[in-house]
Amino acid sequence: MTAQQIIFLIVALFTLGSALMVVTTRNLVHAALWLVSTLFGVAVVYALLNANFIAVVQVVVYIGAIAILFIFAVMLTRKDMRDSGPQMNKNWWLGALVAVFVFAGLAFLLQSWNGVSATAAALPSGFDAISLLGDALVSPDAYVLPFEVASVLLLAALVGAVYVAFNKK
Amino acid sequence: MVPLSWYLLLAAALFGIGLFGVLVRRNAVAILLGVELMLNAVNINLVSFWRYSDVLSMTGQVFAVIVFAVAAAEVSVGLALVISVYRRRNTVIADELDLLKW
Amino acid sequence: MSFWNDPLKVAADWLEGVFMGWGMNSVLSHVLVAFLGVLLLITVLMVLDIFLVWIERKVVARFQDRLGPNRVGPFGLIQPFADIIKLIIKEDTTPGDADKVVYNLAPILSMMSVLILWAVVPLAPVILGTDLNVGVLYLIAAGAIGTLSIIMAGWASNNKFALIGGFRQVAVMVSFEIPMLTMLMIPTIFSGSMNMNAIIQSQNVWFFIISPLGALIFLIAAIAELGRAPFDLAEGESELVSGFNIEYSGMKFGMFYAGELLHAFTFGGFWAILFFGGYRFFGLEQVSPFLAVLIMILKAMVGYWVIMWVKYTMMRIRIDQMLSFNWKFLTPLAFVLLLVTALMNALLAGAPTWLYVLGMFLANVVTGWIALELARSATRQEREKLEGAKPVVEAHH
Numbered sequence: 302m303t304a305q306q307i308i309f310l311i312v313a314l315f316t317l318g319s320a321l322m323v324v325t326t327r328n329l330v331h332a333a334l335w336l337v338s339t340l341f342g343v344a345v346v347y348a349l350l351n352a353n354f355i356a357v358v359q360v361v362v363y364i365g366a367i368a369i370l371f372i373f374a375v376m377l378t379r380k381d382m383r384d385s386g387p388q389m390n391k392n393w394w395l396g397a398l399v400a401v402f403v404f405a406g407l408a409f410l411l412q413s414w415n416g417v418s419a420t421a422a423a424l425p426s427g428f429d430a431i432s433l434l435g436d437a438l439v440s441p442d443a444y445v446l447p448f449e450v451a452s453v454l455l456l457a458a459l460v461g462a463v464y465v466a467f468n469k470k
Numbered sequence: 471m472v473p474l475s476w477y478l479l480l481a482a483a484l485f486g487i488g489l490f491g492v493l494v495r496r497n498a499v500a501i502l503l504g505v506e507l508m509l510n511a512v513n514i515n516l517v518s519f520w521r522y523s524d525v526l527s528m529t530g531q532v533f534a535v536i537v538f539a540v541a542a543a544e545v546s547v548g549l550a551l552v553i554s555v556y557r558r559r560n561t562v563i564a565d566e567l568d569l570l571k572w
Numbered sequence: 573m574s575f576w577n578d579p580l581k582v583a584a585d586w587l588e589g590v591f592m593g594w595g596m597n598s599v600l601s602h603v604l605v606a607f608l609g610v611l612l613l614i615t616v617l618m619v620l621d622i623f624l625v626w627i628e629r630k631v632v633a634r635f636q637d638r639l640g641p642n643r644v645g646p647f648g649l650i651q652p653f654a655d656i657i658k659l660i661i662k663e664d665t666t667p668g669d670a671d672k673v674v675y676n677l678a679p680i681l682s683m684m685s686v687l688i689l690w691a692v693v694p695l696a697p698v699i700l701g702t703d704l705n706v707g708v709l710y711l712i713a714a715g716a717i718g719t720l721s722i723i724m725a726g727w728a729s730n731n732k733f734a735l736i737g738g739f740r741q742v743a744v745m746v747s748f749e750i751p752m753l754t755m756l757m758i759p760t761i762f763s764g765s766m767n768m769n770a771i772i773q774s775q776n777v778w779f780f781i782i783s784p785l786g787a788l789i790f791l792i793a794a795i796a797e798l799g800r801a802p803f804d805l806a807e808g809e810s811e812l813v814s815g816f817n818i819e820y821s822g823m824k825f826g827m828f829y830a831g832e833l834l835h836a837f838t839f840g841g842f843w844a845i846l847f848f849g850g851y852r853f854f855g856l857e858q859v860s861p862f863l864a865v866l867i868m869i870l871k872a873m874v875g876y877w878v879i880m881w882v883k884y885t886m887m888r889i890r891i892d893q894m895l896s897f898n899w900k901f902l903t904p905l906a907f908v909l910l911l912v913t914a915l916m917n918a919l920l921a922g923a924p925t926w927l928y929v930l931g932m933f934l935a936n937v938v939t940g941w942i943a944l945e946l947a948r949s950a951t952r953q954e955r956e957k958l959e960g961a962k963p964v965v966e967a968h969h
Contacts (some may be wrong), residue, residue, distance in 0.1 A: 324491030344486040365716025374549040378556040396493030451539040457514035458543030466550035
């Protein structure tokens with residue numbers, strides 16, 4: 302086992318353990334904090350995949366904005382700081398079954414695909430992912446249209462969120 | 471070197487856990503937490519496919535960036551809806567939001 | 573390659589050789605050496621942090637026409653050690669209904685969010701933690717963890733003042749992150765890189781001279797991010813009895829306090845790196861890496877002094893004023909400045925250096941002047957709406 306494999310296994314266990322805590326913890330603030338640790342684990346996975354930019358953006362966007370938003374929302378939508386009543390609905394075993402089946406199905410599909418055990422080629426020397434990504438995002442023969450559509454979507458979401466949550470006097 | 475299958479299995483497991491959260495949690499905010507886990511699983515797949523195929527074509531990373539934008543939009547609108555619902559009905563339990571289930 | 577030209581690499585190679593001589597394999601010894609490097613950096617920073625307490629107290633005393641600590645040791649230099657001993661032997665209290673784990677995790681995360689920033693600070697061309705190619709974004713990512721620690725502290729304390737303080741601080745940090753991130757793009761445009769070392773290397777002319785307005789907005793956003801006066805309303809003593817850290821005592825409070833001081837010093841350093849040429853000073857940095865480290869520390873101290881200067885001369889402003897200052901003035905101004913800078917950068921692409929610098933400088937001055945005029949007319953209208961129109965009395969001197 303190489304060092305990278307050991308690191309991957311530790312990170313994967315950490316990520317999946319945190320993710321399990323997200324969906325099972327009773328206290329929702331704790332669930333949001335476990336989400337932060339899951340997202341952090343995913344950021345480390347990106348770093349392992351040599352995607353520095355994506356890893357840092359994961360921390361900036363997910364932990365810096367989305368997780369904070371979740372914590373705020375949890376705190377704003379509770380009558381008191383205690384949790385009462387069950388946190389899962391009564392068909393939870395059905396949900397668990399579906400989730401396990403989805404995982405098993407995905408694993409089966411992966412196992413029957415022949416590209417699954419591919420190993421990564423070494424990065425070309427002088428490889429600069431950031432400038433390539435920047436070019437890809439704004440060049441007309443690459444992804445400028447999805448990029449612009451995403452920015453319009455963000456603007457629409459911004460306006461929509463303000464309108465929906467606005468407290469009409 | 472870590473084979474591609476490990477990353478894909480990690481993503482599949484994360485997706486399954488997220489799906490479980492979406493299906494069983496009663497609190498609307500917790501359901502959104504599950505959706506976040508699923509989006510992250512998708513992103514792990516995108517980035518690992520980028521790394522394990524031609525790294526010079528940035529398709530995987532570009533789509534990951536767009537998933538970030540979509541996730542941010544989804545969370546902001548979703549949480550705004552939850553807060554708005556909480557103001558009107560004084561609850562965020564998904565089962566109790568049954569005005570359309572007469 | 574001698575020790576005096578590249579001390580870190582020579583020391584690391586030597587240590588790795590020693591470890592491998594003990595029979596470790598190369599990966600393990602490499603990891604161990606990296607770990608020792610981190611330990612060394614953190615130790616140096618923490619020792620520096622102790623003296624930052626002394627510096628801060630001395631400087632505030634000067635601003636307030638006092639002497640500051642001068643009883644324990646020469647110039648009061650031993651005073652911070654006395655303070656630390658006091659903090660350590662204080663009773664470590666935890667509120668009864670506090671969320672224990674989160675409560676205890678928050679000060680650690682707060683300190684960590686500052687310490688990890690130093691991974692990308694280039695103290696000299698060869699003395700740096702890691703040459704990350706997204707160093708500028710890393711700055712914001714570390715800030716995100718700081719935000720998280722504050723909301724954790726505010727919530728877990730189970731105290732309404734702590735919660736309000738935490739909410740305020742997070743609202744401030746999340747909103748001031750936007751002009752800050754925008755201003756980080758300005759050195760990125762000039763240098764064509766998000767790498768801290770590359771940004772410093774391309775500052776043949778300090779970016780402060782090319783973009784003074786950008787440096788100013790970055791400083792304002794950094795002070796807000798630090799939660800220092802005039803933006804310290806998260807810990808407004810008169811209304812919130814010190815805000816999110818009210819329930820913390822002993823060394824846990826000490827972690828927040830030391831973290832804040834080190835954070836201010838760190839942002840002084842980043843201000844120097846991004847706009848004042850970092851370790852560069854008229855070619856002196858090429859003489860020896862140790863001289864470069866000295867220059868870097870001195871520049872960071874000057875940046876820290878400016879932050880203290882602002883802190884001890886300005887009064888606290890209200891939270892709504894502060895947020896509307898950000899959303900209605902600073903953020904639009906930052907966006908406009910970014911657009912102007914990018915446009916001018918494209919227009920002046922082939923121009924000689926003096927024309928480039930002059931054009932950028934003038935563009936900055938004009939942008940700032942227009943923004944101030946707009947703000948002035950807007951505030952005048954606001955005042956007239958509130959107080960009724962008053963005859964304008966022209967002051968003749």
